[in-house]
Amino acid sequence: xxxxxxxxxxxxxxxxxxxxxxxxxxxxxxxxxxxxxxxxxxxxxxxxxxxxxxxxxxxxxxxxxxxxxxxxxxxxxxxxxxxxxxxxxxxxxxxxxxxxxxxxxxxxxxxxxxxxxxxxxxxxxxxxxxxxxxxxxxxxxxxxxxxxxxxxxxxxxxxxxxxxxxxxxxxxxxxxxxxxxxxxxxxxxxxxxxxxxxxxxxxxxxxxxxxxxxxxxxxxxxxxxxxxxxxxxxxxxxxxxxxxxxxxxxxxxxxxxxxxxx
Amino acid sequence: xxxxxxxxxxxxxxxxxxxxxxxxxxxxxxxxxxxxxxxxxxxxxxxxxxxxxxxxxxxxxxxxxxxxxxxxxxxxxxxxxxxxxxxxxxxxxxxxxxxxxxxxxxxxxxxxxxxxxxxxxxxxxxxxxxxxxxxxxxxxxxxxxxxxxxxxxxxxxxxxxxxxxxxxxxxxxxxxxxxxxxxxxxxxxxxxxxxxxxxxxxxxxxxxxxxxxxxxxxxxxxxxxxxxxxxxxxxxxxxxxxxxxxxxxxxxxxxxxxxxxxxxxxxxxxxxxxxxxxxxx
Numbered sequence: 001x002x003x004x005x006x007x008x009x010x011x012x013x014x015x016x017x018x019x020x021x022x023x024x025x026x027x028x029x030x031x032x033x034x035x036x037x038x039x040x041x042x043x044x045x046x047x048x049x050x051x052x053x054x055x056x057x058x059x060x061x062x063x064x065x066x067x068x069x070x071x072x073x074x075x076x077x078x079x080x081x082x083x084x085x086x087x088x089x090x091x092x093x094x095x096x097x098x099x100x101x102x103x104x105x106x107x108x109x110x111x112x113x114x115x116x117x118x119x120x121x122x123x124x125x126x127x128x129x130x131x132x133x134x135x136x137x138x139x140x141x142x143x144x145x146x147x148x149x150x151x152x153x154x155x156x157x158x159x160x161x162x163x164x165x166x167x168x169x170x171x172x173x174x175x176x177x178x179x180x181x182x183x184x185x186x187x188x189x190x191x192x193x194x195x196x197x198x199x200x201x202x203x204x205x206x207x208x209x210x211x212x213x214x215x216x217x218x219x220x221x222x223x224x225x226x227x228x229x230x231x232x233x234x235x236x237x238x239x240x241x242x243x244x245x246x247x248x249x250x251x252x253x254x255x256x257x258x259x260x261x262x
Numbered sequence: 263x264x265x266x267x268x269x270x271x272x273x274x275x276x277x278x279x280x281x282x283x284x285x286x287x288x289x290x291x292x293x294x295x296x297x298x299x300x301x302x303x304x305x306x307x308x309x310x311x312x313x314x315x316x317x318x319x320x321x322x323x324x325x326x327x328x329x330x331x332x333x334x335x336x337x338x339x340x341x342x343x344x345x346x347x348x349x350x351x352x353x354x355x356x357x358x359x360x361x362x363x364x365x366x367x368x369x370x371x372x373x374x375x376x377x378x379x380x381x382x383x384x385x386x387x388x389x390x391x392x393x394x395x396x397x398x399x400x401x402x403x404x405x406x407x408x409x410x411x412x413x414x415x416x417x418x419x420x421x422x423x424x425x426x427x428x429x430x431x432x433x434x435x436x437x438x439x440x441x442x443x444x445x446x447x448x449x450x451x452x453x454x455x456x457x458x459x460x461x462x463x464x465x466x467x468x469x470x471x472x473x474x475x476x477x478x479x480x481x482x483x484x485x486x487x488x489x490x491x492x493x494x495x496x497x498x499x500x501x502x503x504x505x506x507x508x509x510x511x512x513x514x515x516x517x518x519x520x521x522x523x524x525x526x527x528x529x530x531x532x533x534x535x536x537x538x539x540x541x542x543x
Contacts, residue, residue, distance in 0.1 A: 112473075112492065112493075113501075114492070114493030114497045114498050114501050115493075115498065115501060115502055116498060116502060116506070116510070118492070118493070119491050119492060119493065119498065119510070119511060120519055121519075122477075122519070122520075122521050123473070123491075123492040123493065124472030124473045124476070124477050124491065124492035125472075125477040125521055127473035127474075127492070128442075128446060128472070128473050128474050128475070128476070128477040128478050129477070129478070131442060131443055131446040131447075131473075131474060132446040132447070132449055132450045132474075132478055133450070135443065135446060135447035135450045136447070136450040136451075136454070151430075151439065151470075152430075152439070152442060152469075152470055152473040152474075152492070155439055155440075155442055155443060156473075158443075159443050159446075159447070171436060172435065172436055172439075173430055173432060173435050173436055173438055173439045174432070179432060182432050183353075183432050183433065196351060196353065196354075197351065197435050197436075198350070198351055198435055198436060199435070199436065204436065207350065207436065207437070209436055209437075209440065255447075256447055256451070259440060259443040259444045259447050260408065260444055260447070260448075262401075262437065262440035262441075262443070262444055
């Protein structure tokens with residue numbers, strides 16, 4: 001079979017039936033307890049988070065949650081968080097730091113929601129603060145891009161010690177449609193844009209933006225979900241163990257250097 | 263004032279003056295205020311810190327003019343000037359476009375950083391320039407700003423950032439996105455070192471710059487009536503399928519919603535910054 005194009009992968013990354021954050025959380029971890037709310041304004045359903053165990057070790061997990069059908073997508077705002085989603089995520093990450101729990105985030109969003117309320121409640125500030133705080137949290141952080149990782153809305157929960165991507169996930173500055181409309185003045189050139197944006201896992205590994213690619217079957221993660229779950233679990237177990245051997249100072253120094261060199 | 267003269271002439275011989283004005287505008291001596299529509303003699307505008315003498319609109323400033331307004335004369339020493347544009351996507355025509363812009367704007371990238379004195383107070387000053395690809399942040403901008411932050415930490419100086427930006431630079435793709443992480447991580451370090459950071463938001467500050475260092479100041483100031491937001495107004499309108507109310511995402515709106523500390527007019531900016539720096543010594 002021919003190599004998939006960047007656009008093929010964009011299409012796969014956006015498939016409704018593709019496993020979502022909650023699928024991974026419920027399969028990789030045991031005993032997930034979801035925690036709600038940002039303690040400021042509300043509970044954003046586009047981001048889920050809570051405590052779970054990974055091989056009996058308590059961890060904090062956070063994920064951008066898309067729906068699998070129209071109804072669920074309406075409820076989850078198609079995985080586009082509002083500021084309170086990022087503030088909830090940050091609250092849970094600070095909590096993880098307090099109790100020395102490693103943090104695992106699952107990234108899957110078309111972007112932060114560009115609505116009026118989001119602007120009124122400081123979407124930019126919420127993302128900025130989350131990025132800044134993640135850079136100095138004293139516990140290991142592993143970020144996994146499972147579907148669409150688009151713009152600051154993805155990066156807001158994407159500052160970690162290890163950045164992992166599923167083979168058919170994409171990670172970019174914005175959607176190829178948006179990119180095409182800005183740079184080619186023609187949103188129908190999205191396929192061409194996708195090719196040029198270096199948004200696939202292979203491209204990003206070469207650019208040293210990500211550390212690890214999790215293999216997928218050619219027709220998408222849903223077709224061999226169990227193997228992928230096992231792969232992620234194995235990777236998480238190994239890399240958390242390694243990261244926990246570092247002193248807090250070494251961990252933070254390494255994380256700073258990682259983004260400093262990008 | 264010259265504007266009054268023009269007004270008078272306007273009454274006497276509209277056609278002749280209009281032609282003269284048109285000719286002068288063509289050779290760049292006059293500009294039209296897009297807020298009050300007044301035709302302003304450029305020299306008057308510049309003497310007035312590029313603020314419309316008629317309606318008070320704050321015109322956008324080049325980095326060069328901004329530095330002249332804020333730094334004491336002859337004190338600005340640039341850092342990171344050798345950090346230049348990179349082309350990680352090998353994006354067709356990008357470097358060529360940058361070359362043309364360099365020629366036109368006489369600057370090498372969309373931000374200038376340096377060490378200077380502000381009313382005798384030493385500080386690291388970073389100034390973005392909207393004339394250079396809308397002040398967008400690619401790798402050179404992110405690197406220069408990070409270097410400026412690290413310099414502030416190393417030399418134990420306060421940091422002042424004047425922001426103006428359309429956001430992350432599209433032509434450098436994901437690498438631009440990562441500049442948000444890089445600059446924000448450096449601000450976290452600056453906070454740990456307990457240095458003062460004042461962020462000044464000017465028209466327009468949007469996208470990835472709003473969602474990184476611009477929103478992270480200990481004190482966040484803004485110029486009057488600047489457009490400040492994460493998503494641009496057009497994107498929001500397309501999303502919600504309705505027109506935004508007048509003044510949405512203006513400095514005044516952000517002040518009202520608790521996201522900036524103070525709106526400062528340009529004529530008060532330098533003294534305000536100096537005062538704040540002294541209070542943190």
